Amino acid sequence: MTELLLVPVDDNVVFPGMTVVIPAAEVGPVEAGEQVLLVPRHEGTFAGVGTVADVSERTRLPNGVTAVQLTGVGRGRAGSGRTDDDGRLRVDVTEHPDAVERDGRIRELETTYRAVVEEVLELRGDDGRGAAFLRGIDEPGALADTAGWAPEIPYDEKVSLLGTLDVRERLELALRLQRERLAELQVRKSLREDVESGAAKQQREYVLRRQLEAIRKELGEGSGDGGSGDDYRAKIAEAGVPDHVREQAERELARLERTGEQSGESSMIRTYLDWLLALPWSQRSEEQLDPTAARGVLDADHTGLEDVKDRIVEYLAVRKLRRDRGVEEDKLGSNSGQGTILTLVGPPGTGKTSIGESVARAMGRQFVRMSLGGVRDEAEIRGHRRTYVGALPGRLVRALRDAGTMNPVILLDEVDKVGADWRGDPSAALLEVLDPAQNHAFRDHYLDVEIDLSQVVFLATANQMDTIPGPLLDRMEVISFDGYTVEEKVAIARDHLLPRQIASAGLTGGPDGDVTAGESALRLVVSEYTRESGVRQLDRSLGKLTRKIATEIASGSGTVVVDTDVVRRHLGRQKVFTESVERTAVPGVATGMAVTSAGGDVLFIEAASMTGDEGLVLTGQLGDVMKESARIALSWVRSHAAELGIAEEAFAGKSFHVHVPAGAIPKDGPSAGVTMATALVSLLTGRPVRHTVAMTGELTLQGRVLPIGGVKQKVLAAHAAGLTQIVVPERNRADLDDVPADVAAQLQFHPSMTITEVLDTALEPATDPAALEVAA
Numbered sequence: 001m002t003e004l005l006l007v008p009v010d011d012n013v014v015f016p017g018m019t020v021v022i023p024a025a026e027v028g029p030v031e032a033g034e035q036v037l038l039v040p041r042h043e044g045t046f047a048g049v050g051t052v053a054d055v056s057e058r059t060r061l062p063n064g065v066t067a068v069q070l071t072g073v074g075r076g077r078a079g080s081g082r083t084d085d086d087g088r089l090r091v092d093v094t095e096h097p098d099a100v101e102r103d104g105r106i107r108e109l110e111t112t113y114r115a116v117v118e119e120v121l122e123l124r125g126d127d128g129r130g131a132a133f134l135r136g137i138d139e140p141g142a143l144a145d146t147a148g149w150a151p152e153i154p155y156d157e158k159v160s161l162l163g164t165l166d167v168r169e170r171l172e173l174a175l176r177l178q179r180e181r182l183a184e185l186q187v188r189k190s191l192r193e194d195v196e197s198g199a200a201k202q203q204r205e206y207v208l209r210r211q212l213e214a215i216r217k218e219l220g221e222g223s224g225d226g227g228s229g230d231d232y233r234a235k236i237a238e239a240g241v242p243d244h245v246r247e248q249a250e251r252e253l254a255r256l257e258r259t260g261e262q263s264g265e266s267s268m269i270r271t272y273l274d275w276l277l278a279l280p281w282s283q284r285s286e287e288q289l290d291p292t293a294a295r296g297v298l299d300a301d302h303t304g305l306e307d308v309k310d311r312i313v314e315y316l317a318v319r320k321l322r323r324d325r326g327v328e329e330d331k332l333g334s335n336s337g338q339g340t341i342l343t344l345v346g347p348p349g350t351g352k353t354s355i356g357e358s359v360a361r362a363m364g365r366q367f368v369r370m371s372l373g374g375v376r377d378e379a380e381i382r383g384h385r386r387t388y389v390g391a392l393p394g395r396l397v398r399a400l401r402d403a404g405t406m407n408p409v410i411l412l413d414e415v416d417k418v419g420a421d422w423r424g425d426p427s428a429a430l431l432e433v434l435d436p437a438q439n440h441a442f443r444d445h446y447l448d449v450e451i452d453l454s455q456v457v458f459l460a461t462a463n464q465m466d467t468i469p470g471p472l473l474d475r476m477e478v479i480s481f482d483g484y485t486v487e488e489k490v491a492i493a494r495d496h497l498l499p500r501q502i503a504s505a506g507l508t509g510g511p512d513g514d515v516t517a518g519e520s521a522l523r524l525v526v527s528e529y530t531r532e533s534g535v536r537q538l539d540r541s542l543g544k545l546t547r548k549i550a551t552e553i554a555s556g557s558g559t560v561v562v563d564t565d566v567v568r569r570h571l572g573r574q575k576v577f578t579e580s581v582e583r584t585a586v587p588g589v590a591t592g593m594a595v596t597s598a599g600g601d602v603l604f605i606e607a608a609s610m611t612g613d614e615g616l617v618l619t620g621q622l623g624d625v626m627k628e629s630a631r632i633a634l635s636w637v638r639s640h641a642a643e644l645g646i647a648e649e650a651f652a653g654k655s656f657h658v659h660v661p662a663g664a665i666p667k668d669g670p671s672a673g674v675t676m677a678t679a680l681v682s683l684l685t686g687r688p689v690r691h692t693v694a695m696t697g698e699l700t701l702q703g704r705v706l707p708i709g710g711v712k713q714k715v716l717a718a719h720a721a722g723l724t725q726i727v728v729p730e731r732n733r734a735d736l737d738d739v740p741a742d743v744a745a746q747l748q749f750h751p752s753m754t755i756t757e758v759l760d761t762a763l764e765p766a767t768d769p770a771a772l773e774v775a776a
């Protein structure tokens with residue numbers, strides 16, 4: 001047993017036969033010719049067996065540090081130790097020289113070990129030196145120790161190898177470690193080969209594809225899958241794109257050529273390039289701005305709508321002046337000529353979309369309609385960023401593509417139906433599109449290049465103004481479509497709808513044609529088969545009529561003159577009844593006028609009372625404001641019961657129910673106040689409401705009648721429903737001027753300040769005194 005200086009070797013194992021160089025300061029005071037014990041140490045824990053090493057000369061490392069060279073000579077186990085004067089640990093060491101009988105088993109292990117290591121060396125690309133080193137080792141124990149050189153074998157395993165004193169066991173362990181190492185190297189190699197062969201396959205495919213394309217070109221067949229880089233180059237050149245777009249396209253093209261043709265990415269890049277080049281970058285329509293000619297176009301396409309046409313012609317005239325006077329477009333943006341967007345607001349089927357088309361025609365521009373109904377997501381307008389799976393450009397880009405020019409008329413249809421939710425606010429994107437200060441550099445998220453929208457003329461349509469988002473409404477110049485009178489509908493049917501339906505049924509119209517229609521027949525269709533503000537149903541009814549006539553003519557009858565009999569024969573029983581006579585025959589029902597998204601309409605408000613303590617029950621999907629109107633109506637009636645001749649008992653222990661048909665349509669607004677009060681008073685006094693009267697107006701608790709909106713639409717609806725006495729708030733008197741003269745001539749208006757005046761007009765006189773008792 002010898003006492004040796006203990007030298008810790010952190011996270012490393014020095015085997016006998018290895019030489020290491022360690023800074024002298026770490027080794028301690030030793031002289032050449034002495035021995036030390038090198039012990040592996042990991043996180044402060046020493047291994048049980050170390051390596052006895054000879055100390056040779058000190059050397060100077062290139063960095064100036066003095067170092068000691070140590071060569072392992074054998075294994076040694078550390079026994080008890082002591083700290084010397086220098087503070088160094090010295091331990092008693094029991095040496096364990098390798099001692100083995102080389103039997104058959106050892107020989108077999110040796111041979112296998114050598115074979116495995118040779119394979120390892122080959123895989124690692126050994127240059128022969130490793131093999132030579134291995135051949136130079138003769139002793140089986142030393143042979144096993146060569147596993148200690150392998151960098152792939154972990155520290156723990158090396159410590160076990162050093163600690164295995166029995167040579168045969170050590171050789172077995174070393175063989176296992178080398179086998180594992182070999183297996184790992186083989187897996188890595190095959191992985192690498194797979195990757196390499198895959199790449200080679202792709203390259204091969206790429207070359208084949210290019211050849212295929214060349215062959216196709218030679219045969220004059222277009223390349224089937226969207227084109228090669230060269231095709232795109234040609235397209236970019238043809239498209240006459242602005243510089244910034246060309247740069248972007250070229251960047252993408254370079255990317256396309258770098259990625260393999262087969263990869264998913266290349267098809268994405270193709271889709272992108274196709275979209276980018278689908279925009280009509282260099283296409284413009286030559287604009288015509290002659291107001292007289294424009295008026296001609298508008299008149300030819302549409303009957304009536306005089307004020308709408310006036311406004312549009314004004315708009316065009318201003319535009320023309322600005323252009324001729326050279327008002328700088330840069331400064332103001334070209335839409336700023338009007339500063340705002342013309343917005344056509346009105347019930348369905350009143351010709352908003354079709355007049356938009358006429359505007360485009362009058363200006364000599366392309367027309368596209370972009371429906372915004374139900375758009376809740378900003379991305380629908382602006383597109384998705386390309387990082388999204390399945391990303392596409394937004395509707396504006398698509399609209400431009402469909403238009404085929406960069407200066408079309410784009411009709412933003414149904415702006416009142418734009419909603420917002422967590423996916424973002426589409427109206428914010430619309431605002432940017434419509435803002436002349438911003439829209440010359442609109443950026444679609446998908447295309448991600450600047451698009452100049454300043455040459456586009458935007459028009460918008462909406463059914464109702466209340467639901468247009470406020471900031472958008474600020475930018476709009478509203479033109480209202482209030483719906484047509486019966487005479488206007490007859491004219492539209494005669495001049496536009498019927499001739500179109502006749503043509504589409506394969507017939508000829510006109511004096512010498514298959515079909516001629518009299519005015520009275522058309523009036524019958526309008527008043528008894530349709531009930532609407534616009535002309536959709538009318539158009540459909542005429543379609544049905546002409547198809548039936550076509551069938552008759554095809555089966556041999558001669559020309560047909562459409563009169564009321566023909567209408568009744570083909571359209572069947574009357575569809576729309578003037579209901580008010582029937583509905584208001586009983587007390588408790590009053591005829592109101594309302595404006596819904598379908599235009600003006602009449603509605604019958606019903607009141608009933610019954611024993612119970614539920615107070616006021618309301619049905620018919622009423623909004624909060626309408627519910628409040630009903631409470632106000634009931635409170636006013638209660639507080640004026642005596643004047644109205646209603647006994648106080650009529651209220652005691654009673655519940656009231658007010659219903660506003662049609663129950664399925666949500667409604668709101670204060671304008672039904674007077675109608676509700678009238679229905680309640682009618683119920684409680686037993687005086688029926690006159691069947692010729694229709695009313696509208698907001699009611700206050702004091703019984704005053706406040707003004708409301710939509711007078712013209714309401715009056716037209718009442719007129720169409722056959723009502724003649726129209727009760728409106730006094731303060732809406734001025735609005736009655738908007739009612740077409742021919743309609744107004746058939747009506748009697750009753751502007752009213754208070755609900756008492758309304759009741760005087762609306763209720764039949766109390767003829768039967770017993771009615772009071774019945775109501776009570």
Ligand SMILES: Nc1ncnc2c1ncn2[C@@H]1O[C@H](COP(=O)(O)OP(=O)(O)OP(=O)(O)O)[C@@H](O)[C@H]1O
Nearest residue numbers: 301302303347348349350351352353354492496535
């Ligand atoms: N004044 C008119 N003169 C001639 N045709 C008309 C007139 N008004 C409407 N029409 C015709 O009625 C049909 C319906 O009109 P259009 O589709 O433009 O209605 P809209 O107001 O846009 O309805 P929506 O609000 O539902 O979009 C069209 O075929 C249109 O040509």
